[in-house]
Amino acid sequence: MSHDQVRVTRALLSVSDKAGLVEFATALDRLGIALVSTGGTHKALRAAGLTVAEVADLTGFPEMMDGRVKTLHPGIHGGLLAVRGNPEHQAALAAHGIRAIDLLLVNLYPFEETVAKGAGYDDCVENIDIGGPAMIRAASKNHADVAVVVDVGDYAAVLAELEAQGGSLSERTRRRLAQKAYARTAAYDAAIANWLAGQIEPDPAPAFRAFGGSLAQSLRYGENPHQGAAFYRSPGPTRPGVATARQLQGKELSYNNLNDTDAAYECVAEFDPARSAAVAIIKHANPCGVAEGTSLAEAYERALSCDPTSAFGGIVALNRTLDAEAARRIVEIFTEVIIAPDATEEAIAIVAAKKNLRLLLADGLPDPRGPGETVKTLSGGLLVQARDAAVVDDMPLRVVTRRAPSPQEYADLRFAYRVAKHVKSNAIVYARDGATVGIGAGQMSRVDSSRIAAWKAAEGARRLGVAESLAKGSVVASDAFFPFADGLIAAAEAGATAVIQPGGSMRDADVIEAADAAGLAMVFTGHRHFRH
Template identity: 85%
Template sequence: MPHDKVRVTRALLSVSDKAGLVDFARALNARGIDLVSTGGTHRTLSEAGLPVTEVADLTGFPEMMDGRVKTLHPAVHGGLLAIRDNPEHQAALAAHGIGAIDLLVVNLYPFEATIAAGKPYAECVENIDVGGPAMIRAAAKNHADVAVVTDVSDYQALLSELESGSGTLCGETRRRLAQKAYARTAAYDAAIANWLAGEIGVAATPAYRAFGGNLAQGLRYGENPHQPAAFYRAPGIVRAGVASAQQLQGKELSFNNLNDTDAAYECVAEFDPVRTAAVAIIKHANPCGVAEGNDPLAAYERALTCDPTSAFGGIVALNRTLDAEAARRIVEIFTEVIIAPDASEEARAIVAAKKNLRLLIAGSLPDPRAPGETVRSLSGGLLVQGRDNAVVDDMPLNVVTKRAPTEQEYADLRFAYRVAKHVKSNAIVYAKDGATIGIGAGQMSRVDSSRIAAWKAAEGAKRLGLSESLALGSVVASDAFFPFADGLLTAVEAGATAVIQPGGSMRDDDVIRAADEAGLAMVFTGHRHFRH
């Protein structure tokens, strides 16, 4: 166990991020702590007028090879690793003239930011830190005697403890900092390993899989109150979304809020904002209404019509800037979260009147075609797969029935398939004129999903005072093939006129025959969109 108190008399500082560095180092110096530093850090501190020893003066070797070699030396690592109450270690320090280092302050080369910016391969490699992680791990291993700081946000707390402890740091602090240090280098190495796996073409199945992230926020609990939870951002974020969004107002986001908001924004990103405004309303990670419109308000009104009961307490995602007209309408019913690329000042003021409503601004939309990974835990392991980045606009639609879809049916079929991609399997989506009118999600049988979607379309007609179901003249999307004709026949009974599905069933011929007998147009995509 670490000693309870360790006095700090000498600190080594070597940082890439210079934020707060001079003030921090000045406070250390004011406590009589000797400062040692490297390269750019030494230059910054010297220019600020602080007395600081350059590492080259400790090692007797100049920095070389463009700074690749500077701290990998016994004069540094001996000072970090020596156990203070071990006589042999102390004798070695004395014999070789090595001074002990009590505090290490290091933050690493910005590798994650470099790959996120899409820099060339050689530049990415040059931003792989070697000496920094080596020193961090050495200091963290010897946390019984050494404190290691890897995060600028820890500067003030460390200074406060030095002040209250008369120049000492307690064992609990050093253990906490050591844990954080190892986690930081693990996340850093994970980013490097995963980037390199992609560069050499083994991203799908590397022999060892590493994941890392930094804490975005601790959560009150997970899906249920008895489950602890936290939200971590992946290093080097390259896709816009919940992890990169700025929360402008509202209560702290919960585990379920974050999960549902991610589902909503991924869904609405399927719709090109240049072509049309689109809104997705999500409840329990499933769309309960999605629609296109000439503007955000029109799209929201049409999305809400699909299932206003389920929309209560839901998540609203927009593919365009939230304007005042849409904001005014959205806040009329209880909504948990609104996420959009941006929001006008007037819209922000309108939402601000609902103090608990969260408003997230993501800056841009995630690219639905972008590669990436999804991860799911199993007992004793992980399931990792590539993101479902298949987009219906890129798929050839193979007409398999005697009748081909009309131009309007084609447009609605593509719309419905975009939505079906984001509905939990088994997924059935009824759509008409660029809006969902009935969604069946997550059922154990596809025919049940089809019945539920048809029932929701009929309920929608009742709400509007119509005598016929909204499904009359609609199209239907299925995320996977119809194993039997019964699910298709349910759509026929509801009044649908066209169907889009992947195809691939051993009974495709039976399903096609049933479609022809009913006068349906049906297309196969060849791409399944299971979402479990």
Template identity: 80%
Template structure:
């Protein structure tokens, strides 16, 4: 046998997921591979009529402590770690009667599924695997002599490789399996560490943080064709959205599609479906139109009216199940993605007429109040923060001007601030009657965002044949304080009547004075919503 080949004579199998197990083990046995197993896996193989040795026969110890101790033994780890062409290792195997293990097939206790199901703390702890990761890491370390399988998807490739190698595997093949194995245990440990961070104090400043995920989709490229990309699901997180969505139809999702759709769905989730239907239309991760309505058709029409030019080729997110009437309107213009909690069969059939249009059904709405972390990379590191889980409904608003907002203005101020939370900073949002009429996003100067939003509102009036800007009589939301009165005055000059902003500037008094002189009502939230 070539030095670059691994002869598979003995395999240890111990898996929680029994899918495909018996067929895989039967194929190994047919090749003359001796089978060793544990617990439920041993039972499944025995019931299938396969010759299999219980691991306790190797160790001389029964499983104990409710299965916590069964494979943590030199008879197992020696068989995995022994270097085949090392005479001292081989002498140790012989001296202690340890048989080499050439193939390890192990998955892990379903910890991620347990925490995703919201099980008790003690149940989650019991689903932390100890022996599995230990064996996987041992086999992966010794991948020059041992193959390690951690994924049912690798059963068929292993069998094919054994067939091609006449019972052997190449070392490059085993190296690839080992890399996957280490990535799996790393993601598993990351899930455990991050879950436990929710049960200890000062977790946000822990000296070590780890993040992992399982490949959900390989992508053709990233933001640009020269950038490689993939989408990974974070294990154990049950938050509704992109990671839970099933794609009913349409082209493969791109990196930009996924990023923009996530932004759209997080935005529309700010709007309680029990109160009103809501639609958010997103382009390049920024809202270009958001509205509430009696139904989705009305909400979509009002959201589209804010900026139909930008909406072309955008993402449409709904806070209620997609119905036929809304589907018929949405497909009238080119749209990249529709995402909703669910959809009627009639709506699905209408969207199906546009074969490239992606339809995603997430099964629910993300909770805007839910805790969690966001992560982005920096050169040589990670920048981690808690999700912006503050919502306007929970904030105590302070009226700081002589005039308090009217009931209608206050409703629109709440609406505008929900949207502003999801607009790239600097963010300015004009809204009227539960719909955006002008949005200024991502400018280096807040006054420039104010001017852009006012210009969009004036442009909207021209489309409708109105002489008066849609900003007249609207309210305006700013994601952060006005450092000077100029941004506020741009809103006043556009016709806004009420303002919502965090406050907290050294020049708050100047801004309040300017608001009073312009007859504006203004409220402070005390909560900033920067979104970079």
């Protein structure tokens, strides 16, 4: 046996999820490995006809306090933590009649699942595992002598190596298993900490923050082919969206698909499905067309007309159940992903004809007012902030010009501001009759965003053979204040009649004066929507 091999002679099994347990234990038994287990695990193994000792046999104490205390004992932790090559450790084992444990199989109480199904506070607390993480950490620390398995997905590989190596496991395998075990307990503790944070008064800047998740999908690459990537799902209740959606068909989602689809669904969720059908078409995380309509098909047509060139190969998000009429229209051009709360069987069949087109059903819309956080990595740190849950429908719009908006302008102003919230800064959105007609995104200068949006609206008119720019008679939304009047003047020159913006610039008076001079109506929201 090579130096890096550890022979497994005794295994402790204590699992909440019994999937694959009996098969794994039976294979260990065939290899002559003694089995020890707890509670329900012991019953399952005995029922399968296996010879298995109880933890109480090692500790001399029965399980107590409704199973809260059963493995927290030197008879267990001594067996896991004893360094095999340390004479003092071996003497302690012998003196106290403790038997070494070479393999630990543990999966934890289903805390994340309990929270996800909406269980009460006390039930959630009772599903916080104590003994399991303690044993996992002990075995992981002593991985030079002990192997720890926390994932059902590792059962087959561990058994294969044991069988191939005559009951031994390599140092490389033990290290790999220990790393995964620590990551599992870290994610588990993060889920508990974040759940508890939700049960108390929110603290925007706690002294410690924990984030964790489980692998949802290994990705071929990240934003670019030379970047490795993976998609992780957060534990507990989550917003309906990409992480909760069922993929009915199509190719595997890429990193960019996931990012863009999330942006699309969050954008379309701003539009109440009880009020109107809405469609958002996204490219590179920016809307290239958003519209409302009496039907999804109508909304799609209007969204597409804003920028059909950019929409090619884009993401289409809908706020209602995808129907056949809308599905037929969407599949006419190349589309990467369709995401909706649900879909009719006829619509599913229509989309199925495009085998590479991904269809995601999220079983609901995310609440634009809902709580939550966004996280961004920096070199050596994280930026954490509350989700932008500000909704224009809740904002008192303050008229700052001589002319107040008309009812139609008010409706379009609110529509445009909902969209601007989801456009990368600097953001300018022209809209008319519940549809975008020009979008300027991500420019370093706000006036440049305004000019690009106006140019898009003029291009749209040329495509349609219309003499005047589509911005003529539109309204314009800005995600932040106009620092100078030039951006607003550009909007007026493009044909906009009303403006919505946060206000708050030192030059607000100059901007208001320019709006009055151009005959524009303008309202301030008091809420900025930067999106970087």
